[in-house]
Amino acid sequence: MKIGELAKRSGLTxxxxxxxxxxxxxxxxxxxxxxxxxxxxxxxxxIEFLGRLKSTGMPIREMLRYAxxxxxxxxxxxxxxxxxxxxxxxxxxxxxxxxxxxxxxDAKISGYADAEERIETNGQQQRKPLRARRTRAL
Amino acid sequence: MKIGELAKRSGLTxxxxxxxxxxxxxxxxxxxxxxxxxxxxxxxxxIEFLGRLKSTGMPIREMLRYAxxxxxxxxxxxxxxxxxxxxxxxxxxxxxxxxxxxxxxDAKISGYADAEERIETNGQQQRKPLRARRTRAL
DNA sequence: CCTTGACTTAGAGTGCGCTCGAACACCTAG
DNA sequence: CTAGGTGTTCGAGCGCACTCTAAGTCAAGG
Numbered sequence: 001m002k003i004g005e006l007a008k009r010s011g012l013t014x015x016x017x018x019x020x021x022x023x024x025x026x027x028x029x030x031x032x033x034x035x036x037x038x039x040x041x042x043x044x045x046x047i048e049f050l051g052r053l054k055s056t057g058m059p060i061r062e063m064l065r066y067a068x069x070x071x072x073x074x075x076x077x078x079x080x081x082x083x084x085x086x087x088x089x090x091x092x093x094x095x096x097x098x099x100x101x102x103x104x105x106d107a108k109i110s111g112y113a114d115a116e117e118r119i120e121t122n123g124q125q126q127r128k129p130l131r132a133r134r135t136r137a138l
Numbered sequence: 139m140k141i142g143e144l145a146k147r148s149g150l151t152x153x154x155x156x157x158x159x160x161x162x163x164x165x166x167x168x169x170x171x172x173x174x175x176x177x178x179x180x181x182x183x184x185i186e187f188l189g190r191l192k193s194t195g196m197p198i199r200e201m202l203r204y205a206x207x208x209x210x211x212x213x214x215x216x217x218x219x220x221x222x223x224x225x226x227x228x229x230x231x232x233x234x235x236x237x238x239x240x241x242x243x244d245a246k247i248s249g250y251a252d253a254e255e256r257i258e259t260n261g262q263q264q265r266k267p268l269r270a271r272r273t274r275a276l
Numbered sequence: 277c278c279t280t281g282a283c284t285t286a287g288a289g290t291g292c293g294c295t296c297g298a299a300c301a302c303c304t305a306g
Numbered sequence: 307c308t309a310g311g312t313g314t315t316c317g318a319g320c321g322c323a324c325t326c327t328a329a330g331t332c333a334a335g336g
Contacts, residue, residue, distance in 0.1 A: 081250035112219035
């Protein structure tokens, strides 16, 4: 598989693939007679995994650590596992943080919703105390 | 309150506070006789809210949109609410994505755990098929 | 009086993760 | 034979969000 094909299949651009190779995230592939990269389909699995690390916020440096360990073979399994566990821990904390912030966001949005309602039903007096609990879920 | 004090209380650096002011995320505060910024404590609420938007991944550009609407007063409430709802939607999707990726990460870690176990109990024959379901939660 | 420390400005520099431009090589189809 | 498409390398450029430097001002304490 040439780089354009791999780009299509992996979702990365050819630029990014070369960049990843340059920094050591992707292995240097075989080259054909005219010097063009020739990829084995198995690289897709690795790229997909990298994508998961990336989309869970792992910085490239840490992916590089992992990639380096991987290249040293099964002797580094324990260390790789530890790396992934540490990462998982961070991601879990991050998710918890996001969820807490979502609650605050919900409250803020409810505030706007209530204000809107006070205007719509505008008439004589302001019904509903400012901190009403009813939220009118959408 | 001067900028150093606000920095301590808000968790931002003075550099960042000036930068936020420069780009319009924070209002230009009053200055004292010698030209130093003098902040009202109420700014802390706003900074905290900005922090939540930021830590849920909202780019500064969008916070600027929100800040601009806010400065135009209550007439923009509906639009602000819409902005926050759109953002909430993205954050929820992002959390869902993270959780999906966490499951894959769990599986990967379990793989390493199983491999480790096969080595520890090493002896004569490899017990356990490679894709054993038991995960030994930690 | 003088030093110290917190402040002011404008503008340059940093780190991350790409993204692209330029100039050139090569293969394939018309 | 030639035009188009895809590839190559190297190095520069970009967008984001800060972060810091330099040179100067100012108020308070010893």
